[in-house]
Amino acid sequence: MAVKLRLTRKGTKKKPFYRIVAADIEAPRDGKFLEAVGTYDPMQDPAVINLKQDRVQFWLEQGAIPTTTVKSILKKQSAQSVSA
Secondary structure, eight states, rough: EEEEEEEEEETTTTTTEEEEEEEETTTOOOOOOOOEEEETTTSSSEEEEEOOOOHHHHHHHHEEOOOHHHHHHHHHHHHHHHHH
């Protein structure tokens, strides 16, 4: 089973809120997932990113492929943790 780290949309109309999840590649966007590894709130200024770093690292070591959006979120988070 191939796994992706991707976003699932939550929140209401025009107020998106996303979960970062590990899910099977063939599962629908907002369908079943294996594990929630973080959240992303783009409506805050600046955007709020909460990650379970150990679980993200675990899934990446297991061969999970992050989507381009999740990859950019991970880069932002690592840049914030270095500057803090």
